[in-house]
Amino acid sequence: MQNKSNTMTIGGLAKAADVHIETIRYYQRRGLLKEPDRPLGGIRRYGSTDIDRLMFVKTAKELGFSLNEISDLLRLEDGANCLEASALAEHKLEHVRKKIVRLKRIEKVLHEMVGRCHAQQGNVFCPLIESLHEGITKA
Amino acid sequence: MQNKSNTMTIGGLAKAADVHIETIRYYQRRGLLKEPDRPLGGIRRYGSTDIDRLMFVKTAKELGFSLNEISDLLRLEDGANCLEASALAEHKLEHVRKKIVRLKRIEKVLHEMVGRCHAQQGNVFCPLIESLHEGITKA
């Protein structure tokens, strides 16, 4: 069931993904990462798929997903029921698209700000908030 | 200095932006929102620019920015020094662009998942994690 090249210990995994060891244990407790069974009271070994999964959690978190939402996303990845997964995926997809739209709006304004500041001196009115506000009311 | 049509009380502002009153007070304490001076020990009034600003905080938070980062963004908006602002804006811009790239990757995979689930029955391998992994290592 598992890649035979599970060679790392938890410390190596932590280093590979650049997270704290205790964070890995915490994610395991939350069910975000599954802990490989340990050979006769021995020490657990991890492989590259574990790095991927861990990195995914890390990244998604930075994108503003809660651990519960990430858990949802991971359940999709894990197969589960295809119909259920599809519904969930559509829901998350919408969620993600909204985020992209709003980020793009911020991007645009930041870009303009940089441009204007480079172009001229003195204080310029930088409508960061208004721009986002449009986004909110229209979306 | 302020729009004369500051007509709302804090409760109205809270309702308008759909946040908890205490959250507004908290943001004021953190310096994210400025509290209008209150007329001779009276009650503060808020206007539409306050709603905008508050909505901005709310939205940015959902996009994964910390309150400190949001504070940075708001200082940009507030004018400050143009050169300093420009540097900060460029930095944030890069940050935002990375987020967009990663979200788009998630979007793509979710989209594919939905499509595949609609197209066929049974469990399909849905490479959500791998796709994001590429993104991380290449970005």
Place this chain on the structure above:
DNA sequence: GTTACATCCGTAGCTGGATACGGAGTCAAT
């Protein structure tokens, strides 16, 4: 001018997410 309700403000408490701690067990190298 009293009732009903909101604001104000300081402080305490809560939740999610992560870290720290410490004693017992494991393992590899010498």
Place this chain on the structure above:
DNA sequence: ATTGACTCCGTATCCAGCTACGGATGTAAC
């Protein structure tokens, strides 16, 4: 077979970001 570094696991603590509480004050309606 002992040392040194690491793992395991349960529990405790920490931090950000709120949310609740409560008593004093303000205010609009009757």
